[in-house]
Amino acid sequence: MLQGTLNRLVNAAILLVAVLVLNFTLIHIAPGDPVEAIVGEMGGATPEMIAQMRAQYGLDQPFIVQIGTYLGNVLTGDLGMSTYYSRPVTGLIAERIGATLLLVVTALLVALILGTVLGVFSARKRRSVLSHLVTVIALAGFSAPVFWVGIMLILLLSVSIPLLPISGMTSSSADLTGIAHVLDVLHHLVLPALTLATIYLAFYSRLSRASMLEVLGSDYIRTARAKGLPQRMVIYKHALRNAILPVVTFAGLQFGQLISGAVLVETVFAWPGLGTLAFESILRRDTPTLLGILFFSSMMVVVMNLLTDVVYRLVDPRIQAR
Template identity: 70%
Template sequence: MVKSLSKRIGNAVILLLAVLVLNFTLIHIAPGDPVEVLAGEMGGATPELLAELRADFGLDQPFHVQLFTYLGNVLQGNLGYSFYYDKPVTELIFDRIGATLLLVITALLFALFVGTALGIASAQKRNSLLSNVVTLLSLAGFSAPVFWIGIMLILLLSVALPIFPIAGMATADEPEGNFAYILDVVWHLVLPALTLASIYLAFYSRLSRASMLEVLESDYIRTARAKGLSRFLVVYKHALRNAVLPVVTFAGLQFAQVISGAVLVETVFAWPGLGTLAFESILRRDSPTLLGILFFSAVLVLVVNIVVDIAYRIIDPRISAK
């Protein structure tokens, strides 16, 4: 496992370097000038001031000089300085990453456990009402755009039935650091997490159902039943471990999609995370902030995939032996 982990980390470093170069190139060739955006925010600027700003930000340098300067700064742990917020990008990211991780992890865990439980339950009773309901909800979850689900939940549970707050992460006048504040954050988290989890809940329920159906037809399951073992032991001791392997694999692979989906969800619910910061950075052509967010997201995805690979080997000892 140590040898495999070292190889994965080495590949991850190479991939991160490629991501840095690709992101920098794409943002560099994208239309728009951050200096002109800043000038517009200031109400206008003279050509001399525009030239001075470009020199201060290093935008007057050739592309290859900007690229190598950026790569050198990243290797030193410096993600640059925000054009718009006038702050280090690292500081901006760490101010917002907590909110995004709270949303993403909550949504992913909810979708993973609830979806898997529904899929396994429906697999045991193929033609039951539960199985048909899970299939119907899965199709609905796959078909509906995540932002539309968010808007519908707001209209239903925040406007028509004022149960949950419409936007934000906490009530503005709520003090931090106490139990009431934690409850307030949880109350604000419900709708964004449900919205983000809806698509992946449908996916995991279908995947776990199909995987469990396949495992239940295996020879070793028929042997366990022939020995007189209870249905609980057959399903949850012998079949479950093999049935969840595809679910665990896709959970790691889809972590990047969950983060990208969080951009839309955070925008709909005004959730103060990296998604909202990325959206604002795109509008304002704040390329250092956007590059920092993309790089940090890539690091998160790679770390999660390595953790999933380790978990996969723990769940299935046959892989650990290879």
């Protein structure tokens, strides 16, 4: 098991280097020039100043030299300086990551827990109204774009029924601390987290329902029922433990998709996370910041895949020794 873990870590490191090279190459060949964007913000500059800025950011070097320098800096923990904020990219990401993780983890937990519960109840009573309702919700969730869901929720719960704030992470007009500040953040979190969770709620409900139906038709479930075990024990102790394995796997694999989906949600709700920072970096041609966000997102995906493998082994004793 230790050897397998070491092999996965080596593969993860190679994958991250490949992602860094690919991201750097794609952004390098994309139209636009970071220095021109800076000059546009400044209102103009002399050719000497432009040449100095290009030298400052290493843009006057050949591509191979640029990518080699960038990889060496990343290995030392240096993601470069933001061309727009004139600050270290690591500091910008550190300031925004808390808000994004709060949004993403909340949305994932809501979608995972509620989706699994709906899927299990739907599988137990496959011909009931609840089962058909879960199917309709899943189809609606798959079909609706995340930004459209966010706008509809704003119109419903913020405009028509003024229950929740429209944007931001905190109330700008109030200087709150302690429990009051926490409650204020949670109040602002409801709409963006619900929006991001909607699509994945539909997926997990359908996945858990299909997995549960398959497990309930297994021989060992029929044997457990023939032994006279209570229905609750058959469902939640024997069937659910095996049926939840695909759900756990996809939850870990989709964590990176949640981060990418958060770009749209954070933009709609002005949530001050990495998604908003990435959107602003694209508009401002802030290449170092965008590369740093892409690298961090890729690293999160790799880490979540490794953790998913560990959790899978804990949930399923059959593969603990592999």
